[in-house]
Amino acid sequence: MSNLSNFMHHHFDKPADELGDIEKRVLAKAHERKVISTDVNAAFSAEASFGERVADGIARVGGSWSFIIAFLAFLGVWTIINTILLATRAFDPYPFVFLNLILSMLAAIQAPIIMMSQNRQAERDRFEAAKDYEVNLKAELEVLSLHQKIDMHVLTELTALREDVARLSAALSARS
Numbered sequence: 001m002s003n004l005s006n007f008m009h010h011h012f013d014k015p016a017d018e019l020g021d022i023e024k025r026v027l028a029k030a031h032e033r034k035v036i037s038t039d040v041n042a043a044f045s046a047e048a049s050f051g052e053r054v055a056d057g058i059a060r061v062g063g064s065w066s067f068i069i070a071f072l073a074f075l076g077v078w079t080i081i082n083t084i085l086l087a088t089r090a091f092d093p094y095p096f097v098f099l100n101l102i103l104s105m106l107a108a109i110q111a112p113i114i115m116m117s118q119n120r121q122a123e124r125d126r127f128e129a130a131k132d133y134e135v136n137l138k139a140e141l142e143v144l145s146l147h148q149k150i151d152m153h154v155l156t157e158l159t160a161l162r163e164d165v166a167r168l169s170a171a172l173s174a175r176s
Helices: 002-011 022-033 039-044 050-062 065-085 097-176
Strands: none
Touching: 022 050, 022 097, 039 097, 050 065, 065 097
16 A cells, blocks of 8 residues: 555655545556546436436426427417317316416426426536546546656666766777
8 A cells, every 4th residue: 555655645745644535546546557437427327316317307308399399289279179169168268277277286396306407417517527527637647657757768768878978988088
């Protein structure tokens, strides 16, 4: 574990006990050279309860053009049936009190369901932001590691070149 602590200290300017859980997890994955990115849709959907999936489905249908068009058609048919076809014996004559009751109940049920779905979408956005942060942090660590490796390689080559120059200078000095 001390190797991981050295890795943490090298990439962050603070001790390992001051790092957050996300940073520790990302550093461990980077140290192990493991992939950290995941399919956010699958990961988030796997955690959804039955009620959350139902709320998402209702919000998806209720916020679609097909629902709006179908509902407008329903309202048109309701109005035509109760004003023209059943002019004398309409089950909901004008001003359509029963239709207003149905619409009020639908709105009373649909509004909290849509709010549940919006809350879930906000939670999903936070989940995606956390995953993006993890991936970005790991990418940054990998870039830093590559930069360090390149620096070490350049320093090794410079040392070798200095030794070669010193050896050539010594050989030239010996000839003259």
